[in-house]
Structure formats: C-alpha cells, structure tokens
Amino acid sequence: MSVETRPVGPEGSVTKGLSRRSFMTWSAAVGGGTALVAGGGYFLGMPSGSAAAQGDGIPDAKTVWSACVVNCGSRCPLRLQVVDGQIARVLPDNTGDDSLLGRQIRACVRGRNMRERVYGPGRIKTPxxxxxxxxxxxxxxxxxxxxxxxxxxxxxxxxxxxxxxxxxxxxxxxxxxxxxxxxxxxxxxxxxxxxxxxxxxxxxxxYSQIGTITRFHYGIPDECTSNSFENSIQHGRMLVLWGNNPQETRMSGGGNTFTSVQAAKTAGLRIVVVDPRYSDSAAVLADQWISPRPGTDAALIAGIIKHLVDNDLQDQKFLDDFCVGFDEHTMPEGVPANLSYRSYIDGKGPDGVVKSPEWAEEITGVPAHTIRQFAVDLAMTKPVNITQGWGPQRHANGENQARAIYLLSNVLGQVGIPGGGTGGREGYFWPLTSWFxxxxxxxxxxxxxxxxxxxxxxxxxxxxxxxxxxxxxxxxxxxxxxxxxxxxxxxxxxxxxxxxxxxxxxxxxxxxxxxxxxxxxxxxxxxxxxxxxTTTAERWDLVPSEYTGDMAYLIMAEPAIEPLHNSxxxxxxxxxxxxxxxxxxxxxxxRTLEQWARHMYENEHRPAVPSLPDFETFRQLGVHRYYADMDNPEAGTHVSLRSFREDPVSNPLGTPSGKIEIFSLELYDMSQTWEFPDGKKGDRITSIPEYVATWEGAEEARQPGAQYPIQLIGHHHKSRTHSTYGNLAKSKEAHHQVLWLNPLDARARGIADGDIVGIFNDRGRVQIEVRVTPRIMPGVASLPQGAWIQWDENGVDHGGSNNVLTSLHPTPVAKGNCQHTTLVQVELVSAGTKA
Ligand code: SF4
Known part of the structure; x- marks a missing residue:
C-alpha cells in the first residue's frame, strides 16, 4: 500500500472529502448526542480549529500534552495543566472537529481520572x-x-x-x-x-481463539478484520454487532466504534446486536436484540444458514468461486464424503442431525421464528457488515464460534465488497509508527x-x-x-x-x-x-492510535511533572x-529516554508518516491525524479483502487453496494428530465451524439438578480497562462493581436488587452486590471482568474478580483463555440496603 499523508488543517479539510450522506449523518449524530451521554457516560467535545495545548482550563497554568495509554483499544490525548509543579486539572483533546474522519479524540471517564492515578495512595513509592x-x-x-x-x-x-x-x-x-x-x-x-x-x-x-483460527479460514495469521464502520456508513444497509459492544469497550472519541456506530445509526442502517446481555450498544444502537445462550453462536449460525439454503438465499456463486468446502463439490480431494458444511446442516454428516432452526432454538434459546426472520433480513438487506467482537471466541471451543461468524458473511457473499464485510471485527487503519x-x-x-x-x-x-x-x-x-x-x-x-x-x-x-x-x-x-x-504523566513517550477506524493518529506525551516518590x-x-x-x-x-523519543520520531515515525511536523512543532500540536489516502480520506475507508474479491487468482489468500476454507484440510489433519490426554467435553478440533457442546456449556447448565446452573460471563466495565484504574475510588464510585442477574433467577433464589450474593463453583467463591435486571438473559449472569481481588481470611473474594471462578483449561487449537465458559451457582448472603 502506498501511503500519502498530510495534516488535518484548521479548516477541517477532511470534512470536504465527505459525501453529503456521511457529513449529514455525522452532523445528525452530534445533534442526537443525548443518547450517548445516557448510554456511554461520554460527552462529545466542542469542535475546535486550534491544535494546541493551551486555550482553556485554568488560566496561566502550564499545559502539557500527555496521554492515556491503557489497553482499551483506543488511546486518548490528555492535556495536563500544571500549577506549582502539580497536575491541577486534566483536559481532553481540543483538536479536530466534529466531522467523521477528523473527530476529536475525547478521553473517557477513566483517562479523565488521571490525577487520582498519579497522586492516589496506590502508588508504589520505592523498590x-x-x-x-x-x-x-x-x-x-x-x-x-x-x-x-x-x-x-x-x-x-x-x-x-x-x-x-x-x-x-x-x-x-x-x-x-x-x-x-x-x-x-x-x-x-x-x-x-x-x-x-x-x-x-x-x-x-x-482474541486468542480468533487470532489463531483465522489462518485456517482466511489464511491470515491474526484476526481478519471486517469493513470499517465508516465504510458501512457510506455503502451499507445493515450492521450486525455480534458479541460486539463498542459503547462499553471503545469509549474514546478516537475509537471508531463510538463515533462511527452513532453515525451508522443515523445513516439509517438496520442494526442488530447479538449478545446474551442487553449491553449499552444494544440499548443505544440496536433495532433488534437477539440473545443466544453464551457459547452457542455456532449453533445459531447453523440454524440461520440452514434456513438460507433451504430457501436458496445463499450466495451460491460466491461459495463456489471463492470458498472451499461449503458443498461436497468444492471439497478438497482425498477427504471422505459428507464432511462438507452443507452435509453437516442437512444431517448427512457424521452426527446425522439436521440443523433446523428448531434444533438451534433448543440449544441457543433463540426462537426458531426469530432465527428464520433474522436469516431473511440478512439476505434481503445487503450489503450487510457482520462484525464480531471478541466475546464469542473467548469460550471453550471459541475457535469454532469465531469461524462460524466468518462463515455467515461468506454464505451471504459479503466479503470484499463495499458495505459488506468478512465477519471479523470492524476494520481500522493500523498506525504506521513503530515501537521501541x-x-x-x-x-x-x-x-x-x-x-x-x-x-x-x-x-x-x-x-x-x-x-x-x-x-x-x-x-x-x-x-x-x-x-x-x-x-x-x-x-x-x-x-x-x-x-x-x-x-x-x-x-x-x-x-x-x-x-x-x-x-x-x-x-x-x-x-x-x-x-x-512512573505514570505516563511523568515521562516521555509517543502514543499511537489503535482500533480507531479509518483515522489513525499519533499523540505526543511528555513529562508534566517530575517522577513522584522514588519512581x-x-x-x-x-x-x-x-x-x-x-x-x-x-x-x-x-540515549536517554528523551533522546530515544526524539530519535524514534525523527528516524522512524517521520519517514513512515511524512506529514508529521518536526519534533518541537509536534510538542505544541500534540496530536496528528493521518489516513490511508490523505488526499481523499473517504476513499480510504476500509474494505477488507477487496483485492481478493476483485481478482482471486492474482490475489489469493494465504490458505493452502488460496480460497476461503470453510473446510480446512489442515484442521482435518490436526484433528487426527493433536492429543488431548486431559481433555474435557468439547476439546475437539473440527474441519468445519460446527457447533461443539463443551464442558461448562449451555447444555450442562440446563441438566436437571445441575450443581452449577448459571452461565457466568464477564463484560468489560466502564470504570476500568481490564484491571487498570480498578483501584481508584472515584472510578469505583462512578461505576459500581455488581453481578448482573435476571429477575427470574433472582426470584427463584429469594434475591432482591442490592442484596449481597455469593457466586461460587468448585474453584472459588465471590461475594458482591447484585443488580437484578432483565438486561441479562435468564440462566446467565455477568460479573464485569478486571476487578481487583480482595481475599478474606477464608479465601472468599469481596472485590468481585470473576477470575476466581474461571478455569485454567485452554481451548483446543489456540490453547487460549475461555473466561466466558464458566458455570456457577448464586445464593443470597445478606439483604441489601436498597428500599
Ligand atoms: S481508557 Fe478512556 S481515556 Fe483511556 S485511552 Fe481508553 S477511551 Fe481513552
């Protein structure tokens, strides 16, 4: 890819490149921002043409560019205002504007709480x-x-x-x-x-499972991203957020999942959220919420695809020309008969079971009529961008979950076309600057x-x-x-x-x-x-964007204060x-640290991104945005696998066949040779993305008399990024750590909203406040991940760490973590104080 770069000028030049549709869309999104505030706890910034650290906040304070660099999937500039050698105020980005591709990169509540992170009692002070x-x-x-x-x-x-x-x-x-x-x-x-x-x-x-299994499906040694949300806004008709929750996992203005999904909604796309939990994304964005039991996505997809093919709604030409193994006539040579995906759903495969919507309903809990209607909607509302988050693959046999979502995009023929997508996570422009x-x-x-x-x-x-x-x-x-x-x-x-x-x-x-x-x-x-x-506020650094759609950027971070204590x-x-x-x-x-920052900037970053100004100018500007095609940012919106779709012979995939391998001969061979001496139910490698019932899965939870009948998942929490910021009092006060439990499950246990409950299995016990809410489906509970552990003398955690309860058993191919495959029981410990 050749990359030309130039800075976004004060005139907001990227706005000029937007079509009327996308520009109007974005303007409307800003106008409708009240929903964002309610759902995401986030405020859109005021547009500003100036790109400078100074200009607002405390008069006469020294203002220094720094950043929040935690692993939330974004990265946000922070303007730290210093008075008498102390950070007195944290201000957000004041560059950019309110256009889709020149947006402000507004820090969320976590980064805005940086002062507590710097000055709080949790600091390590000396070796x-x-x-x-x-x-x-x-x-x-x-x-x-x-x-x-x-x-x-x-x-x-x-x-x-x-x-x-x-x-x-x-x-x-x-x-x-x-x-x-x-x-x-x-x-x-x-x-x-x-x-x-x-x-x-x-x-x-x-994303261990999707990052590993993708090479067998698409021939890419990482996940295969889908089209960007910006591209869907320009060209799409429908957007599916499958286990994808940008409202809570990408809370920054830099994250395309915040800004673009808002724009997508006002662009008139039909938005469907598939998630066991009525997430903020479902609440704010969705036209429809579909809630399968955790870990059953591959079964839901089998039911959808069965309905598609029974009604000839699949893109058969795409399956024939670009894929291997959907039908018997595209299977690789030398493989026994009836191992194709179509044989699997038609009941001609080894298990002999027809994967009807009724079959899928029994496993997933999604009504068969909903499955049929969803299938028809998908086929009739193209182009559709199916984007999966990383929750579905963070399961026992999550590899098949991820592949199945890819497969659904394949069956609909949406790969490599504007407005469509691969079924992977929403696409983005990876920053061009390099690491130490x-x-x-x-x-x-x-x-x-x-x-x-x-x-x-x-x-x-x-x-x-x-x-x-x-x-x-x-x-x-x-x-x-x-x-x-x-x-x-x-x-x-x-x-x-x-x-x-x-x-x-x-x-x-x-x-x-x-x-x-x-x-x-x-x-x-x-x-x-x-x-x-030290914290970032006390050191030099250069901070790149990450999952920020079609807008990449670099942030200047320099020390606002001297290192505290003996750090x-x-x-x-x-x-x-x-x-x-x-x-x-x-x-x-x-080199000193500052000299490394200057050296990397001049010798690596500026050659990679020619529009970057000199180092001293960048210290003043603080943020620099750039695009795949700087002369026409909108033209650069991401269409994943476009060249493969345009010419698969000249641009083959990295799979052995050069095509999308719905049946993978490599996985077929691994299924014969890999060993599972300590295997549990579901530790199987399969050649096609079939549904595999696993240990501590939905079936086991519903067994009569099950000791642990609740499926426990762990959503991302707004107060922290994984565990970062998890010890800060203000963050914890703003977003309380509670267990989400459905009213049906609560009533059966005599539990009321606000009570203290025990959550336990053979691995451990957590005691924490409960939120009784229909926003989590029956039979499922969610304990937000990343909470800091607080053991008592009996080995009970009172901090709400869900990993007290999760298993060390890995997934079959990636050997990855499967934190959403966990069965527990929940019981009342003590009544809460709520009226
Ligand atoms: S945690 Fe918040 S402030 Fe920090 S980078 Fe992520 S979105 Fe930005």
Missing part, C-alpha cells in the same frame, strides 16, 4: 524486596535502593538463565504497557534478548498467552501437539524467572485465581518474580521484588538492570 524468611503474599517488605534492586534482578535473571537455560526466563503478559511506543513490553524483551533471549508467547487474552526496538530473540520456543501458569507448573512436559508449544517439539525448561511489567495477571487477570495464587506462592516452582508497575496491584503482593514505574520511567529501570547485567551500553545505545 521493595520481600523480607527473607517470609512467603510470597505474606506482605512483609524491606525498602531497598535502586542499586540493590537492579543488582538483585540482574543476578537472579543470569542465574536462572545459566542454571535452566534462557527458556526459563519469561515476561508475562502485561497489557497496561502495550500501547505506548517506548514504555511498552519491548523494554523487557530488549533486556532479555541481550542476555540470550527468553521464552515468548503468541496470541493474547483479548526489542531486538531479535535467540530463543525459538513460544507458548500461548494463556500457557504460562502451566509452564511454571510443568513446562518441561509441554509439547507442540498437546499444549500448542511452537518453535520446538517440547519445552526444555519450566519458567523459573518471571517479570510482570504493567499488568495484573498474577492476581486477577488470568484464571482460577485461588489455584494460581498457591502455584505462585510455591517458590520451588517459579524461583523469582519481579513486578514493575506504578500501582501496588494484587500481582505485586505475589512478587519477590517490586519496582516503582523511575520503565526505560530507566531496565537500563539500570542492563548495566548490572553487563549489557548497559547495548541497551541504551547511549
């Missing part, structure tokens, strides 16, 4: 070492100097590498530092790589993002075909040295927190744990060494350790 003779988690610490701390880290790292090999070193997932260009997990990676490398991981907790260089990792071995606790417990038993180990057939070592930089995986973000805590407290397993953060998390409590990082920017922390490990010069290349 801490677990006191000799105490166990991890006992909470007894000695303050040590930075020199001692750096020495200890370096000594333990080198000892473990020498004793067990570099595969024993691991930097565990920490999404709190994924999203700035410099203060990212690459800081740890660069250190490890300079001392011989470390065990790495593939995939991530957000981690260097090459000499270690080949990697595990799934979810596999690290297994690798601590029995890493040297983990293999490629049993555990999804990559790069080697078997891991040579357990994990013995682990650093958690900017994350809370050890305490609340992984799974089965109680069992995990016991594993981490066993010092014969992982021998050294260091946590680096600016807040004293539950993970820090389980460390041997805790090092205080240091992450770069300085790792540089100090590198010095002790004998690789200091190689680590820094002689």
């Amino acid at each position: 801490l070492k677990r006191r000799e003779g105490t166990k991890r988690g006992d909470g007894v610490w000695d303050e040590i100097s930075w020199d001692e701390a750096s020495e200890l880290f370096a000594k333990e790292m080198l000892r473990c590498a020498e004793t067990y090999g570099n595969e024993s070193l691991f930097s565990v997932y920490g999404s709190g530092v994924w999203n700035a260009h410099i203060s990212s997990s690459a800081l740890a990676g660069r250190l490890f790589n300079l001392v011989g490398g470390s065990l790495s991981y593939y995939s991530n907790y957000s 260089p981690a260097g090459e990792n000499p270690v080949q071995a990697s595990i799934s993002n979810f596999g690290w606790s297994d690798a601590i417990d029995h890493g040297s038993e983990m293999t490629a075909t049993k555990d999804g180990v990559r790069g080697v057939d078997r891991l040579p070592s357990d994990i013995k040295f682990m650093v958690e930089f900017g994350g809370n995986m050890l305490a609340s973000q992984h799974a089965d927190n109680g069992a995990l805590r016991e594993l981490l407290r066993d010092e014969s397993k992982c021998e050294f744990i260091c946590v680096i953060d600016n807040q004293f998390t539950g993970s820090a409590e389980l460390a041997d060494l805790v090092l205080p990082d 240091r920017p992450g770069y300085d922390i790792f540089a100090g350790i590198a010095e002790k490990a004998g690789v200091g010069k190689e680590y820094t290349e002689g």
Whole structure:
C-alpha cells in the first residue's frame, strides 16, 4: 500500500472529502448526542480549529500534552495543566472537529481520572524486596535502593538463565504497557534478548481463539478484520454487532466504534446486536436484540444458514468461486464424503442431525421464528457488515464460534465488497509508527498467552501437539524467572485465581518474580521484588492510535511533572538492570529516554508518516491525524479483502487453496494428530465451524439438578480497562462493581436488587452486590471482568474478580483463555440496603 499523508488543517479539510450522506449523518449524530451521554457516560467535545495545548482550563497554568495509554483499544490525548509543579486539572483533546474522519479524540471517564492515578495512595513509592524468611503474599517488605534492586534482578535473571537455560526466563503478559511506543513490553524483551533471549508467547487474552483460527479460514495469521464502520456508513444497509459492544469497550472519541456506530445509526442502517446481555450498544444502537445462550453462536449460525439454503438465499456463486468446502463439490480431494458444511446442516454428516432452526432454538434459546426472520433480513438487506467482537471466541471451543461468524458473511457473499464485510471485527487503519526496538530473540520456543501458569507448573512436559508449544517439539525448561511489567495477571487477570495464587506462592516452582508497575496491584503482593514505574504523566513517550477506524493518529506525551516518590520511567529501570547485567551500553545505545523519543520520531515515525511536523512543532500540536489516502480520506475507508474479491487468482489468500476454507484440510489433519490426554467435553478440533457442546456449556447448565446452573460471563466495565484504574475510588464510585442477574433467577433464589450474593463453583467463591435486571438473559449472569481481588481470611473474594471462578483449561487449537465458559451457582448472603 502506498501511503500519502498530510495534516488535518484548521479548516477541517477532511470534512470536504465527505459525501453529503456521511457529513449529514455525522452532523445528525452530534445533534442526537443525548443518547450517548445516557448510554456511554461520554460527552462529545466542542469542535475546535486550534491544535494546541493551551486555550482553556485554568488560566496561566502550564499545559502539557500527555496521554492515556491503557489497553482499551483506543488511546486518548490528555492535556495536563500544571500549577506549582502539580497536575491541577486534566483536559481532553481540543483538536479536530466534529466531522467523521477528523473527530476529536475525547478521553473517557477513566483517562479523565488521571490525577487520582498519579497522586492516589496506590502508588508504589520505592523498590521493595520481600523480607527473607517470609512467603510470597505474606506482605512483609524491606525498602531497598535502586542499586540493590537492579543488582538483585540482574543476578537472579543470569542465574536462572545459566542454571535452566534462557527458556526459563519469561515476561508475562502485561497489557497496561502495550500501547505506548517506548514504555511498552519491548523494554523487557530488549533486556532479555541481550542476555540470550527468553521464552515468548503468541496470541493474547483479548482474541486468542480468533487470532489463531483465522489462518485456517482466511489464511491470515491474526484476526481478519471486517469493513470499517465508516465504510458501512457510506455503502451499507445493515450492521450486525455480534458479541460486539463498542459503547462499553471503545469509549474514546478516537475509537471508531463510538463515533462511527452513532453515525451508522443515523445513516439509517438496520442494526442488530447479538449478545446474551442487553449491553449499552444494544440499548443505544440496536433495532433488534437477539440473545443466544453464551457459547452457542455456532449453533445459531447453523440454524440461520440452514434456513438460507433451504430457501436458496445463499450466495451460491460466491461459495463456489471463492470458498472451499461449503458443498461436497468444492471439497478438497482425498477427504471422505459428507464432511462438507452443507452435509453437516442437512444431517448427512457424521452426527446425522439436521440443523433446523428448531434444533438451534433448543440449544441457543433463540426462537426458531426469530432465527428464520433474522436469516431473511440478512439476505434481503445487503450489503450487510457482520462484525464480531471478541466475546464469542473467548469460550471453550471459541475457535469454532469465531469461524462460524466468518462463515455467515461468506454464505451471504459479503466479503470484499463495499458495505459488506468478512465477519471479523470492524476494520481500522493500523498506525504506521513503530515501537521501541526489542531486538531479535535467540530463543525459538513460544507458548500461548494463556500457557504460562502451566509452564511454571510443568513446562518441561509441554509439547507442540498437546499444549500448542511452537518453535520446538517440547519445552526444555519450566519458567523459573518471571517479570510482570504493567499488568495484573498474577492476581486477577488470568484464571482460577485461588489455584494460581498457591502455584505462585510455591517458590520451588517459579524461583523469582519481579513486578514493575506504578500501582501496588494484587500481582505485586505475589512478587519477590517490586519496582516503582512512573505514570505516563511523568515521562516521555509517543502514543499511537489503535482500533480507531479509518483515522489513525499519533499523540505526543511528555513529562508534566517530575517522577513522584522514588519512581523511575520503565526505560530507566531496565537500563539500570542492563548495566548490572553487563549489557548497559547495548541497551541504551547511549540515549536517554528523551533522546530515544526524539530519535524514534525523527528516524522512524517521520519517514513512515511524512506529514508529521518536526519534533518541537509536534510538542505544541500534540496530536496528528493521518489516513490511508490523505488526499481523499473517504476513499480510504476500509474494505477488507477487496483485492481478493476483485481478482482471486492474482490475489489469493494465504490458505493452502488460496480460497476461503470453510473446510480446512489442515484442521482435518490436526484433528487426527493433536492429543488431548486431559481433555474435557468439547476439546475437539473440527474441519468445519460446527457447533461443539463443551464442558461448562449451555447444555450442562440446563441438566436437571445441575450443581452449577448459571452461565457466568464477564463484560468489560466502564470504570476500568481490564484491571487498570480498578483501584481508584472515584472510578469505583462512578461505576459500581455488581453481578448482573435476571429477575427470574433472582426470584427463584429469594434475591432482591442490592442484596449481597455469593457466586461460587468448585474453584472459588465471590461475594458482591447484585443488580437484578432483565438486561441479562435468564440462566446467565455477568460479573464485569478486571476487578481487583480482595481475599478474606477464608479465601472468599469481596472485590468481585470473576477470575476466581474461571478455569485454567485452554481451548483446543489456540490453547487460549475461555473466561466466558464458566458455570456457577448464586445464593443470597445478606439483604441489601436498597428500599
Ligand atoms: S481508557 Fe481508553 S477511551 Fe478512556 S481515556 Fe483511556 S485511552 Fe481513552
């Protein structure tokens, strides 16, 4: 792709490129903004032609550009106003305008609460070492100097590498530092790589299953995005948000899911939300809400497709020309008969079951007549962009859930056309600027993002075909040295927190744990060494956009105040350790953090995005927007797989056939060779995206006399991004952590709104306030993910961490996390105080 770039001028030049339809749409969306305020807790900004830090807020205060960089899928500029060396006020972006592609990037309630994050009591103030003779988690610490701390880290790292090999070193997932260009997990990676490398991981907790399975379906080694919402606004007639909830997961003005979905609604698109929970997106956007039981999406889709083909409503030409394996006549050679998807839904496959809408109703709970009507609506309201969020795939056998949603777009022939889409998440323009260089990792071995606790417990038993180990057939070592930089995986973000805590407290397993953060998390409590990082407000950085539709941008972040307490920017922390490990010069290349920011900006970012101004000018402007086609931003709206659709011979996909593989021969082979010695129900690899009933799934919940009859899911919460911001009092007060429970389930248990309930299964117990609401379907409860854990002396969590209840069992192909596959029981603990 060739990219031309130029800045958005004060005249709002991108607005000129918009069609009357999209411009009017956006204007109308602004006019209708009251719904947004109610639904998203978010305020659209006033348009401003000036691109400058100064101009409003506290008179005469020094105003400095900074950013919120947490892993919410957006990134927001913040203007920090400094008075007497203290941040006195946090202002949002004042650049851009109210046009669709030049929009302001307004921070949500989380970023606007940055002062509490900087000055709150949760800050780690100085390096801490677990006191000799105490166990991890006992909470007894000695303050040590930075020199001692750096020495200890370096000594333990080198000892473990020498004793067990570099595969024993691991930097565990920490999404709190994924999203700035410099203060990212690459800081740890660069250190490890300079001392011989470390065990790495593939995939991530957000979309492990879809990110892994897509290569078998579309031949892409990540998820395959759909068309952008901007493109739907221009060309579409219908938008399906399948497990996709932009109103709560993409709350920034930069996130296309906020602004564009609003615009899409006023553009007149029919919007259907498929979700077990009546999310804010359903409440604010949807013409129709369809609520299948969690984990049954593939069954719902089979019922829809059966109705489509029975009424000849599928795009047969697309299936014949662009796909493999929907029909018997497009199956690869050498495969037994009746393994195509059509055979599956017609009852000619191995299970002999016709996948009628009635069959789907029994599994999903969606009435058969609704399934039929939805199928007809989809076929008659093209182009339709089916966009899936990442909730449906975060299930046991979530790989098939994700593929099934892709498949529905295939059957409708919507791939590669304006207004249509692939069935993946809404498309976006990935930023062109680059991250801090981690260097090459000499270690080949990697595990799934979810596999690290297994690798601590029995890493040297983990293999490629049993555990999804990559790069080697078997891991040579357990994990013995682990650093958690900017994350809370050890305490609340992984799974089965109680069992995990016991594993981490066993010092014969992982021998050294260091946590680096600016807040004293539950993970820090389980460390041997805790090092205080600064917040973004105290350091230099460059911050890119992420999932922001067709508008990419870069944000300037510079220190507004000096590092508080005895904290240091992450770069300085790792540089100090590198010095002790004998690789200091190689680590820094002689640059300070500010010099790295200037170096990367001039030598990498400006060549990649020629419209970027010089560094000093950028410090004043703060934000720079750019587009795939700067001369005509609207023309650049994202149509996924357009070239494949236009010429599949010249532009084949990366699958073995070059086509969309509804039947995957690779998966067929894996189904014969991969091992599941500890397998549970549903641990199956299937060649087509069929429905697989799994452990702790919808069927098990409805068994007569089921011990755990409630399906527990965990939606994203407005007060925090995963666990970031989860300890701030104002955030918690604004958005209370409660369990969502349907009135039918509440009444059957004598539970009223506001009561304290116990949520439990064999893995643990949580006690928290309940919200009794019809916004969650019967038989399902939702406990928002990311809450900070608060153990009591009996091992009961009072913080509301849903991962006390989730399982460490991975999915079959991706070996990923499946936090929405969890069965629990709910009981009354005590009456609440509500009238
Ligand atoms: S949490 Fe996300 S949307 Fe909110 S301010 Fe931070 S980056 Fe922006």
